[in-house]
Amino acid sequence: MRAVDARVRALESILVEKGYVDPAALDEIIETYQHRVGPRNGAHVVARAWTDPAYAERLAADATAAVAELGYGGRGGEHLAAVFNSAREHHLVVCTLCSCYPWPVLGLPPVWYKSPAYRSRAVLEPRAVLAEFGTVLDDDVAVRVHDSTSELRYLVVPQRPAGTDDWPADALAAIVSRDSMIGTRLVSV
Amino acid sequence: MFDEPWQASAFALAVALQDRGVLDRRDFAVALGGELESGHDYWDAWLAALEQLLAEHGLTNPGSLDERTAAWRRAAAATPHGSPVTLDADPQRLRHP
Known part of the structure; x- marks a missing residue:
């Protein structure tokens, strides 16, 4: 041993x-x-927010309560904040201290999220980090970096891709990736 | 998410102790951040943070932890490959009940 x-x-x-x-x-x-908690929970939340404007408002106002409506909560999700990507703003989440992450909606973080390189560079050069994930944003899109802590953990609500207007929520949930809810990737069809 | 079983065990121990309020969530994040700062790999840092807080709270002491670690290694060495290891297999256990 x-x-x-x-x-x-x-x-x-x-x-x-x-x-x-x-x-x-x-x-x-x-x-x-x-086995039980992972990014499918977060994808459920995002798809609901995309298809139900009243839910999206509640998610923006009090993410912890809105996530609890769908049955998710507990450890690592006591205080959640949801940040919404738009045509003008892109959100990226990091924990500069260690690995704080919204467990009830995303499960445990991937290895890269915990790496020293990501934790330092996400703040210093977020566009370069995004480019390494293949995410290249127009210059007029502002990048906002959020530092998750043990007290407050962020979930990114990515932009809904064009051409999905008639998709049901479960089909939408299936295209929402873990990385898009951390903010390192976009959702595409 | 876990490459080896010990990582899952160390994770579960820290989470269980926070669930019970034995350890504070923020204290753990700060200790983990400090260990990561010293350049440890992630799960090594996790384990070091856990040991550090337990020692600070007087819940374990390094001497008894070292002794218990040695007991597990003796038990493993005395256990046929493929069988589950328990502390009962430690050849020195009878002398240190």
Whole structure:
């Protein structure tokens, strides 16, 4: 057994013995984030906002409550903010400190979101970072960078692509990618 | 999202301790940020932040953690490959019940 495996087992066994954690709770947490919670939840929220203007207003006013309407919430989603892309503004989310991320709607963050390069460059040179994701914006589109924290975590509502006016919400949800809700990509048909 | 099982375990431990209010969410984010700043890989930083806060709160101490880590390694070495490892397999366990 490698040192790190033994170290984590040691921590776990000590904390369980002292009654600070329950082994069943640990299993539930891993199962939840490996299999149950992920960006499909966020895509559901975005598609609803695209098809229901009253919902979009509620999402803009109080994202935590609007997300809870669809049954999502809890850890890492106690205080959410939704920011809406438009023809004039593009939003990009980063956690400069560590890896704060809106778990109930996006699951756990991808590796690049946690990397030192993304965490520093998203603020310093967001357009260069976006270009590396293949996202090139017109010069007259302002880029707004939001720093997620343990207290407030952001969800980007991307722009609805043209030509999808008659699409039902579930078909729309299927084209909303995780990265588009972090702001590194756009949604296209 | 997890490359190795220990990462999932370390993740779950920190989340469970925050769920129970044993650790504070913001304290954990700050500790994790500090460990990342020192250049650790992400999950190494996560584990270091967890150990640091537990030690600061007096919930674990480095000596007993080192000893327990050694016990797990002895137990693993004494367990046939493919069988689940438990602390009961540590050959020194009887002398340190």
